[in-house]
Amino acid sequence: MATKDTAAAAFLEDFRSMSRNGATPGGGVDRQAATVADGQNRNWFRGLVEGYGFDVRYDAVGNQFALLELVPGAPYIAVGSHLDSQPLGGKFDGAYGVLAGAHAAKAVAELAAGAGEYAPKFNLAVINWFNEEGCRFKPSMMGSSVFTGKISAEQVLETTDPHGVTVREALEAIGTIGDFSLDVAGYVELHIEQGRSLDDAGIKIGLVESTWGANKYEFTVKGEQAHTGATVIADRRDALFAASSMIVAARDVADKFTDDDGMVITSCGEISVFPNSPVVVASEVKLLIDVRATDEQRLADADAELFRRFAEVEERSKCEIVRGAEHLWGSKEYDRRGLELAASAADSLGLSKQVVRTLAGHDSTNMKDVVPTIMLFVPSVDGITHNEAEYTTDDDMVDGVRLLTEVLRRVTAGEFVEA
Structure with a gap:
């Protein structure tokens, strides 16, 4: 298994490599859903995780699933966020959570293959949700809305951008559309806060208790x-x-x-x-x-x-x-058991924490309505977001991956949902 320092270095190297896809002169990214830049980044992510041993599939609306089978035939715990961005957006929003999910899942798989006491009861799926941002195609959180049954796949596929291009046409153009489907037993998402409460308080981790x-x-x-x-x-x-x-x-x-x-x-x-x-x-x-x-x-x-x-x-x-x-x-709470599990995990790693609410929408906003869900934040410097100047420090990103790994270890061991 990789050491803490080598795992951190590998994550940061991958993050910087990913951030070159669709990079903008101001230090951000422009990877609107199903554009060429988004397609390049999706393919980059596929190559990365396949090299780490994942199997990659796509569903009917372009949600991208990276699968790790730890226990043949067992249910899946999903972890993820989104790789698409706003125009001239930040490189951390969404993309950090997807890559962190991949590295955390990889670390959990290494634990499962080791000789320790950890015995997983679930498999892992890292999900890159399609069109979370909603800037090219409306509404936002589109892929997770279809996954959770809130809107139909056909409605999404016929939705057009301002130039009359349909979602179906755009996804076919970048080759990330399929017919895969997956039932999940629980969901975990890690995201930058997109607010300043953690940064102002000098707190490492936000435990999200509810949405606005x-x-x-x-x-x-x-x-x-x-x-x-x-x-x-x-x-x-x-x-x-x-x-x-x-x-x-x-x-x-x-x-x-x-x-x-x-x-x-x-x-x-x-x-x-x-x-x-x-x-x-x-x-x-x-x-x-x-x-x-x-x-x-x-x-x-x-x-x-x-x-x-x-x-x-x-x-x-x-x-x-x-x-x-x-x-x-609506304004709804996340699973209280998940909040307590994440708090305990943060304590075990010596990471300061506080309970927060999310002003922004995330794919977990949809997922929490259908499966037990945990939402976690790391600080955003000065609360800047949807802006090329968006920034989260390397240390905070690495601490988030460490926490996510521990949360996934506990969740896949059966401490959150039953197998």
């Missing part, structure tokens, strides 16, 4: 095209004015429902304007708005206020606001 609730909406605002100089304000049905008012209203809702007892976050991360001419009043605007909150009632109250404000925007702007696709998840 989130409502993500697509809207189309319909107005009427006109001349920006010749058309007086009273005669305008300006879709861009209406959309802008919606964005301001969302920010006001966040301020209104945030206090010492809880928080609401609202955002607009994408907007497109037609015809987008400097002398034309916009006739149509498409935008995405999301609202997130710490508890269900606060989310429901903020959501109701948001739509009340949107009705006022419709009346003032004389535009029509059409509600389109939506992606919703």
Whole structure:
């Protein structure tokens, strides 16, 4: 079995090699789902783990499974995250968790092959979930949503990007689509925090107890095209004015429902304007708005206020606001037994820890609804994320892999779910 120092060096070497795939000048990566860069990275990962003894398969929506059989015929424990990124994103988000999962699973397999007391009851599957980010194809967390039965594979395969390319066409182009299926008994995910609480407190490990609730909406605002100089304000049905008012209203809702007892976050991360001419009043605007909150009632109250404000925007702007696709998840807890197992594992390794909640969505957000799930964080320096400047130190990454290895050892030994 590799020593602690050699295992750490091997992980960091692999991480730096992986980070060259789709690298950007600013030190991040651009590997949007099923693009050439994503395909190159998926193939790189396949070559890496096959060299480590894994068997690699793909399902109907491009989820990538790296399998290690420790006990022939036994159920599988899954571990993973995602390799796709945002445009000009960070190289740690998602990809760290997939690679950490592979190295942790490899270390557990070495333990199983040794002469110690460890006797696994489960096999291991490292999963690279398709299109977690949701920037090229919507919604986010797409692959794990299909895996957990929340949306259909056919719906996903026919989903198009802004250029009209379907998911099916994109996956076929990079050769990472298949017909594999797998039942799993439990799931573990390691991720960078994408927040600053661990970094600010100097804590090594975040034990995720629950998700925030989130409502993500697509809207189309319909107005009427006109001349920006010749058309007086009273005669305008300006879709861009209406959309802008919606964005301001969302920010006001966040301020209104945030206090010492809880928080609401609202955002607009994408907007497109037609015809987008400097002398034309916009006739149509498409935008995405999301609202997130710490508890269900606060989310429901903020959501109701948001739509009340949107009705006022419709009346003032004389535009029509059409509600389109939506992606919703509730504020739910992770398995308490998993939290306790991870805390004990961190203590055994001398790693400081604290209980946290996740503001962002992760594939574990879906998985926890169908199987016992453990979610772990390592620090993000200054909380920077979805940004080329995103950073987690080598020491923190290595400590995360050490913890993940110990968690997987305990889980596969039957300390979390029954075989």
